[in-house]
Amino acid sequence: MEAFGLLLHGFAVLLTWKTLVLMMVGLVLGIFVGVLPGLGGPNGVAILLPLTFTMDPTSAIVMLSCIYWGALFGGAITSILFNIPGEAWSVATTFDGYPMAQQGRAAEALTAAFTSSFIGSLVAVLLITFLAPMISSFALKFGPPEFFAVYLLTFCSFVGLGREAKHKTVISMSLGLLLAGIGMDTVSGNLRMTFGSSELLRGINFLVAVIGLFGISEILLTMEERLALRGHAASISLRVVLGVWKDLPKYWATLLRSSFIGCWLGITPGGAIAASFMGYNLAKRFSKDPESFGKGRIEGVFAPETAAHASGTAALLPMLALGIPGSGTAAILLGGLMVWGLNPGPLLFVEHKDFVWGLIASMYLGNVVGLVLVLTTVPVFASILRVPFAAVAPMIVVSCAIGAYAIQNAMFDIWLMLGFGVVGYVFKKIGIPLAPFTLALVLGNRAEDAFRLSMIGSGGDLKVFWSNGLVGSITTLAIVLLFWPVIDGLLARVGLTQRAKATSP
């Protein structure tokens, strides 16, 4: 019940005209970046971050998180009307969403997408409201070894559970961790990997890297493809909305299952992409008529959208409670917190109650306002796609440059952004994942500090990571996850052998 009282306090912090206006601005900008090809949640938040530098942290994070919600909503518009998934997690939405639009049911598909996004996010926000304070108060007991073990768990689960080739994830992560170490060593004050360059003294700001890796590289990739758009226009009437909402109880199992999958994969680093596909596949598997999926079935829109949005929102839970982001966008929001001098993690709930509960309250309000906004403004946002890409592309490049420069007022960062853009383009095309790179760049210094403090405390004895039940279990779990593909293979082989023995006469 304490959480409920604190949440009400959060609403009190939030309900000022200034914050509400910022919320609306954030949502509109978010839907805008969600709809535009070549932009998306992480890019939008990173590029627009400088707008919030002069605000107080609560207003700033409310605006940024609303950009995030807006971008999540906006992605569905292009997926359904144009068959263009703005983000990878929207791919599954196109399977049934676009056929619905072709059948003249675009408004129904969009309502289903927006409503299920809302439901998925709502379930995840409820989880954050009640679980994050508990996790953070538990994490207050953590020392450096426990924190390093949690970081290790995050890194190992990316390698062990990721879909990409393992060595590529290792390359991506170690490169990110190395680049995070460039500049002045926070413990000894020594310079590392600067090679005499005064520009590298500051280190590499991960937001600059993110803008290049996601923003510039996406422009290069988008330009590479054919950009002849052909889609449908739609506006949503109250009758259609009420019609879809009336049928919602029929799909309660799909919505609940997808919310659960989304929350689970959001807290662990499985991510929204895996969540949306898993949500879709399970909905199809449990359906009485699986053959109708892919031909314009509304359940095929409900399932991936609910799962993706539950996952995207739940990724904020470990960020707030432990300071470990569960997704690329959560990592950027975490970077925003650090820009304003806030230290994400368990102490945030103790030292900055107003901020944390204002943010959680904004998640509720942002979702409700976002839902109403997208339902009423679809034609306006869909018409953005009429603008030729030759006009949109240079504007995105300029926005990226402004974002990169404004973070540290350094011209060098614009060049860095361009360099990371090329790296991102090449990495994406040869299958080196960018999410572990971003995560490592954000967490690199914290992980190193936790490791060094642990080692100093133990006199260099690695047994410190098994010194008590808690740290020992987390470290062991991390190692199990790192070698999970091997363990899984062995288990499967043992299972097969036993089955063969059992069936042999």
Add this chain to the structure above:
Amino acid sequence: MSQTDLEIVVDDPTAPEDDSPSVVSSGTVEIVVCLLLLALAFTLGYDNWRTGASWDSTGPEPGYFPFYLSVILGGGSLYGLIVALLTRRAGAETFVTRAQARRVLAVFVPTLLFCLVTQFLGLYVASFLLISGFMRLVGKIALWKSLLTALVFTAIMFVTFDVAFDVIMPKGPLEAAFGR
């Protein structure tokens, strides 16, 4: 309205042709990337070893953690190099076709020039030149539309960042002449 009979069509006059020849295969690019990463791992590893990658009386030296990360990066890159070399013959997937490369360069080169111009003439002048030039030369959009769009967008950016949110951007001689 739940009808969707109204169709939005945006044609791309510069769309790449489907039968364009391959410039380079993904396997070759993977080999080059692994070699570059290997060189980077070696360089950073050497620098960290030089800074101090062992253990002293106060604990791990500054290069300790990054040195071992360089080793991991080097190991991953070496493994990637071997895998890429072994699988090279199996399938020559195209990394980029000639038409695609042309289009990528059509964005990359103006972006590179934009960064260069920003350094000397300031961000807003460079933005105006990039947007108007790109729209006109790459998008074949009417000159007046290109100039107007560039002017309006640059003005909005200036008002938003420099005036409303007090985020000061790099300026050049033109802005200086206007007293900013």
